[in-house]
Amino acid sequence: MKQSFLFTKTRREAPKDEVAKNAQLLIRAGFIHKEMSGVYSFLPLGLRTLHKIVSIIRDEMNSIGGQEVTLTALQDKKVWEATNRWDDTVVDNWFKTELKNGSKVGLGFTHEEPLTALMADHIRSFRDLPRAVYQFQTKFRNEERAKSGIMRAREFLMKDLYSFNVSDTTHQNFYEEAKKAYIRVFDRVGLGGQTYVTFAAGGSFSKYSHEFQTITEAGEDTIYVHEGKRIAVNKEVLNDEVLADLGISKADLVEKKAVEVGNIFSLGTKFSEALNLKFKDDAGESKPVVMGSYGIGPGRVMGTIAELWSDDKGLVWPESVSPFAVHLIALFDQEGTVKKVTDEIYEKMSKAGVEVLYDDRDATAGEKFSDSDLIGIPKRILVSAKTLKSGEVEIKYRQTGKVEMAQLSTIA
RNA sequence: CGGAGCGUGGUGUAACGGCUAACAUUUCUGUUUUGGGAACAGAAGACUCCGGGUUCGAAUCCCGGCGCUCCGACCA
Numbered sequence: 001m002k003q004s005f006l007f008t009k010t011r012r013e014a015p016k017d018e019v020a021k022n023a024q025l026l027i028r029a030g031f032i033h034k035e036m037s038g039v040y041s042f043l044p045l046g047l048r049t050l051h052k053i054v055s056i057i058r059d060e061m062n063s064i065g066g067q068e069v070t071l072t073a074l075q076d077k078k079v080w081e082a083t084n085r086w087d088d089t090v091v092d093n094w095f096k097t098e099l100k101n102g103s104k105v106g107l108g109f110t111h112e113e114p115l116t117a118l119m120a121d122h123i124r125s126f127r128d129l130p131r132a133v134y135q136f137q138t139k140f141r142n143e144e145r146a147k148s149g150i151m152r153a154r155e156f157l158m159k160d161l162y163s164f165n166v167s168d169t170t171h172q173n174f175y176e177e178a179k180k181a182y183i184r185v186f187d188r189v190g191l192g193g194q195t196y197v198t199f200a201a202g203g204s205f206s207k208y209s210h211e212f213q214t215i216t217e218a219g220e221d222t223i224y225v226h227e228g229k230r231i232a233v234n235k236e237v238l239n240d241e242v243l244a245d246l247g248i249s250k251a252d253l254v255e256k257k258a259v260e261v262g263n264i265f266s267l268g269t270k271f272s273e274a275l276n277l278k279f280k281d282d283a284g285e286s287k288p289v290v291m292g293s294y295g296i297g298p299g300r301v302m303g304t305i306a307e308l309w310s311d312d313k314g315l316v317w318p319e320s321v322s323p324f325a326v327h328l329i330a331l332f333d334q335e336g337t338v339k340k341v342t343d344e345i346y347e348k349m350s351k352a353g354v355e356v357l358y359d360d361r362d363a364t365a366g367e368k369f370s371d372s373d374l375i376g377i378p379k380r381i382l383v384s385a386k387t388l389k390s391g392e393v394e395i396k397y398r399q400t401g402k403v404e405m406a407q408l409s410t411i412a
Numbered sequence: 413c414g415g416a417g418c419g420u421g422g423u424g425u426a427a428c429g430g431c432u433a434a435c436a437u438u439u440c441u442g443u444u445u446u447g448g449g450a451a452c453a454g455a456a457g458a459c460u461c462c463g464g465g466u467u468c469g470a471a472u473c474c475c476g477g478c479g480c481u482c483c484g485a486c487c488a
Contacts, residue, residue: 332446364449364450366446366448366450367448368448370448371449384446
């Protein structure tokens with residue numbers, strides 16, 4: 001894409017109503033736009049990064065047998081009444097509205113109930129199991145107080161996968177596979193080094209659930225990290241029993257602030273019983289399906305990457321989630337040679353399938369460099385009269401600052 | 413939901429109750445320049461969040477509303 005074509009502009013300063021580093025940088029670089037507190041739109045650059053994150057998650061969910069669907073955001077209150085979660089005193093962050101005919105509907109904050117009801121239409125026998133179904137869906141949560149930029153929004157994209165198994169044993173097996181897939185997701189998006197599988201409150205069907213917590217000062221959670229075992233315990237559940245279960249001692253734990261980028265938990269048969277999702281086993285006996293739930297917020301992942309991978313000049317995207325692979329920058333000369341050569345490089349790279357953002361604007365060198373640093377594409381290729389003297393271009397890596405020269409013929 | 417603070421050109425700031433609301437950035441024109449947000453000249457851009465009130469006079473004081481931010485509570 002030519003940068004002169006991009007409708008977004010970079011800013012020198014962040015709006016004063018943003019304090020969170022992730023939102024400041026993402027707004028300054030033109031990735032997102034704040035509509036109101038806790039509600040953000042994604043602009044071309046931001047959407048490209050979001051899509052990269054989504055593709056990685058999709059790839060890993062498919063690898064464990066997930067089947068993708070899209071459920072509706074509008075929710076029928078009937079299915080929620082089945083589990084007593086329509087009640088505002090039980091769930092306090094519902095956005096509710098009504099149809100012209102007066103029927104009440106909710107804007108989904110999660111999808112256990114409707115998906116369980118949907119699956120009940122299709123699951124009959126043990127032969128229909130196991131199944132895993134997921135979606136990327138906009139969730140609405142009427143948070144009392146939005147904060148931390150895009151980390152805690154009122155409207156946000158969420159990948160939620162639900163698993164359906166015949167027994168606790170097969171459920172546990174899938175749960176472990178899902179855990180591994182989650183670890184791969186966070187490795188691939190560049191958060192692996194700072195992300196810990198964290199033991200958290202389980203609920204009525206399992207002792208623990210697992211959160212994926214990324215260490216950052218911007219986080220809202222407090223966790224206790226065991227570096228040796230690469231695990232952590234959420235402060236909420238830290239007690240002697242947990243320590244004994246995990247075979248660790250409190251002396252080895254370090255307190256850290258962290259952001260919850262994903263979580264997985266066992267649901268048992270709570271939803272399947274309430275919504276009548278049953279199957280016949282091989283003896284012809286009717287049993288409730290054993291379920292699990294697995295969430296990741298791609299927008300929150302993006303915000304977390306922005307927090308972690310940034311410096312005083314701007315964003316520093318890992319290759320896997322960068323909006324473009326290459327930032328091609330031309331410092332025009334009077335003769336027009338640089339423009340001609342860079343145009344050709346751009347054409348060649350684009351044809352070769354390289355995702356390149358070409359700064360073809362009539363701007364000064366300093367401005368182009370500053371914008372490039374702010375946007376944070378990992379690889380910057382610079383063409384100028386100076387580099388062309390020796391028939392070369394300059395390559396600079398955003399993360400390391402390393403600079404190297406390359407012959408024109410070797411590019412694209 | 414408790415507590416605190418703040419709303420001024422697109423953005424960031426300034427302005428004692430008193431002149432045409434100032435400065436920087438931004439945008440546009442032109443000249444010049446081309447390796448880290450260059451220089452010069454000219455121009456554009458504001459019902460000072462909204463509605464009331466006090467006053468000879470309100471961006472400024474008072475009341476109400478709306479919005480934003482922060483601390484706490486909450487976060488299935």
